Amino acid sequence: MNWWKALLTWPHLLHVYLKMGSMTKKVLKDPTLVSEGKRYIWLKKKTKYFRWLYDVKVVAHDINNWPKHKGCVLVANHQSNFDFIILLSLNDYSLYAPLGFIAKSELKQNKLARRFVFLIDVLFIDRKDPRSALETFKEAQDLIRNPGRTMVIFPEGTRSHKQEMNEFKPGALKLAYQAYVPILPVSIVNSYQIFDKKFRGKKTIHxxxxxxxxxxxxxxxxxxxxASQIQNTIKASIDQWDNKK
Structure with missing residues (x-):
């Protein structure tokens, strides 16, 4: 985080933090208290602020490959916690189905993450309970079809914190088989640098x-x-844009 920017805009940062908490409490009490559209649009607007706060420039390549106006499974590598913000910031609701995420259940216990994961469609998998994956994938199928979602899966299972990927877990792709929808392989390049103190100044994420x-x-x-085919596709694009500005 750029601390001088945080200090300069601390009233706004505090407002965002409190607003997320307030909306989450309302949603957990009754999802109809804050409309789904309002929640998605509000979060997307805030991604611009957080990109500025962390000195992050995002460059999208070949975004027209994103299937328009229909659900799909977006499969991406996972370098940092900022990946969620990066993908949300590129989600144009007028063209593409809004993003939903499949995440590990531990995220629900993270105090900061809890302030936004319930504002959009985030489904959780308990890695200690195989049945939870079946139930989550069934719920994800319903979301993909109606109202229409781009469900994001990180098949590595956790953040790599580096450019190199961990091995993709084949089981993570079962959703695409079950839902019978397109798979969109997405390569996220350089996002591991955002929280690495060795990298200072503006970071360009491809x-x-x-x-x-x-x-x-x-x-x-x-x-x-x-899984191997998709991982090779994602790796080829990472290699192409590795550390480029």
């Missing part, structure tokens, strides 16, 4: 929207081969 896979292209593939 987000590459690789060509989407139609269900007919992967339904016949075993999940381990599909």
């Amino acid at each position: 987000v590459v929207f690789n060509k989407a896979l139609d269900p007919k292209q992967f339904m016949h593939l075993p999940s381990n081969k599909l």
Whole structure:
């Protein structure tokens, strides 16, 4: 975080923090108290502020590969906690289905994360309970189809904190098989630098929207081969934009 910016705008930062908490309390009490549209639009607007606060410039490549006006499964590498903000900031609701996320259940216990994860469609998986994945994927299928969501999955299972990816877990891709929707492989480049003290000044994050896979292209593939194929696609774009401004 750029601390002089935080000090300069601390009243606004405090307002955002308190507003998130207030809206979350209302949503947990009764989701109809704050409309879904209002929550998504408010959070998207705030992503611009947080990008400025952390000196982050985001450059999107080939975003037209994002399937328009329909649900899909967005599969991305995961370098830092800022990845959520980066993807939300690029989500144009007039063109693409709003983002939903599948995240580990531990996120619900994080005091800061709790202030926003309940404002949008974030579904949780308890990694100690295999049944929770089945239930979560069933709920995710419903969201993809109605009202229409781009569900984000990070198949590494956790942040890598580096440019190199951890191995993709094939089980994370079962949602795409079950929902029978396109898979959009997305490469997030350099976001690990945002919280690394070795990297000072403005950080340029490249987000590459690789060509989407139609269900007919992967339904016949075993999940381990599909995971390897998608990981190789994402890696190729990371290598192309590695540390470029």
